[in-house]
Amino acid sequence: MRQVVGLILLLVVVAFLVWGVLDIHPFGYPPSDMDDYIIENAQEETGSNNVVASVVFDYRGLDTLGEATILFTAVTGVLLLLRTRKRREESS
Amino acid sequence: MLSKIVRTVANQLILFILIFGLYVIMHGHLTPGGGFQGGAVVVSGVVMLLVAFSSKDLQKSLRERFLSIMESTGALIFAILGFAGIGTVFFYNFLVGTSIFGRIPPTGPNPGDIWTGGVIPLMNLAVGLKVIAGLSAVVLAMALFSIGEEIEE
Numbered sequence: 050m051r052q053v054v055g056l057i058l059l060l061v062v063v064a065f066l067v068w069g070v071l072d073i074h075p076f077g078y079p080p081s082d083m084d085d086y087i088i089e090n091a092q093e094e095t096g097s098n099n100v101v102a103s104v105v106f107d108y109r110g111l112d113t114l115g116e117a118t119i120l121f122t123a124v125t126g127v128l129l130l131l132r133t134r135k136r137r138e139e140s141s
Numbered sequence: 142m143l144s145k146i147v148r149t150v151a152n153q154l155i156l157f158i159l160i161f162g163l164y165v166i167m168h169g170h171l172t173p174g175g176g177f178q179g180g181a182v183v184v185s186g187v188v189m190l191l192v193a194f195s196s197k198d199l200q201k202s203l204r205e206r207f208l209s210i211m212e213s214t215g216a217l218i219f220a221i222l223g224f225a226g227i228g229t230v231f232f233y234n235f236l237v238g239t240s241i242f243g244r245i246p247p248t249g250p251n252p253g254d255i256w257t258g259g260v261i262p263l264m265n266l267a268v269g270l271k272v273i274a275g276l277s278a279v280v281l282a283m284a285l286f287s288i289g290e291e292i293e294e
Contacts, residue, residue, distance in 0.1 A: 089248070096237045096245045097170040097258040105175065106264045110223055110232030113264075116177075117271060121216055124275040128205070131286040 142195045151193035158186035162273075169265035170258035176265040180272025187277045196284040208278040215271030222260050222267065234259040 087104060095103040105113055142148070165172075165179030191199055226233030236242050236259035244257045255262075 092246055092248050094237070095234050095259055095261060096243065097261045098246055098251065098253050099170050099172065099175075101173070102170045102175050102258075102261055102265070106261045107232065107234045107259075110264075113268070114219065114223060114232075117216060117219055117268060120271065120275050121212070124212065124279055127279045128209075128282055131282045 142198075143193050147193050151189050155186050155190060158189070159183060162186065163269075166265055166269035167262065168255070170261040171253040171255065176268025177272055179265075180269045180276065183269075183273045184276040184280065188280055191280060191284055196281065196288065197290065199281065200285060200290070203277060203281055205278060205282075208274045208281075211274035212271050212278070215267045215269070215274065218267035219264055219271070222264055226260070234261070236260050236263075 087108065088100065091100045091103045091108075092098065095107045097103040097107070162179045162183035165174035165182055166176055167179075169175035169179065187199075187203075223232045226235040229235070237245065242256055242258050242260070242262055244254055246254060246257050
């Protein structure tokens with residue numbers, strides 16, 4: 050019974066995903082001016098041969114700051130969680 | 142701790158992994174890769190050491206205090222470089238055209254010059270430091286937690 054329900058749910062989810070994919074824009078459409086601008090001017094403006102790096106660290110630097118913050122928070126959380134044991138044993 | 146063969150091979154291999162990771166970090170503005178990817182390569186070397194040797198041995202050489210200072214330094218350099226261009230706009234590339242990483246390559250395919258990119262190489266270095274220290278600390282803390290030890294200050 051559970052397997053049948055699971056199968057039906059899986060089929061529903063797959064149908065939703067396929068429906069979403071069928072509705073997607075064709076590749077590169079709608080055309081935007083921003084990607085052409087970045088491809089043509091990134092080397093001159095940022096001096097970086099790797100245009101992806103120039104987008105990640107220059108044009109969209111704020112996003113990268115958010116990524117770095119996520120990593121920082123994750124590390125802080127893991128270290129906080131995994132360090133508490135000994136201290137609790139000492140205090141008890 | 143694994144067998145002597147594994148330990149010897151890991152000992153020889155860690156040098157090349159570290160060099161490749163640092164290469165990916167420092168050439169982030171010329172070739173595919175960058176701070177996040179190169180940091181992950183270096184941390185994969187740390188994980189190899191963790192598997193080959195016991196995590197207690199690694200605990201003595203990788204202190205938590207050192208790792209947290211390294212990670213905070215990376216984050217601080219990144220934020221300072223972002224704020225340094227605030228005269229024009231946040232995260233403005235203010236080093237292009239100056240004497241530090243300031244050369245401008247010709248548009249189109251070219252062999253590449255390490256002394257280009259403005260703040261991008263410095264930011265790659267900062268993010269690389271951050272990823273190396275942060276992921277090493279996470280992996281080490283989890284490995285030590287699983288055997289009932291605790292990461293050393």
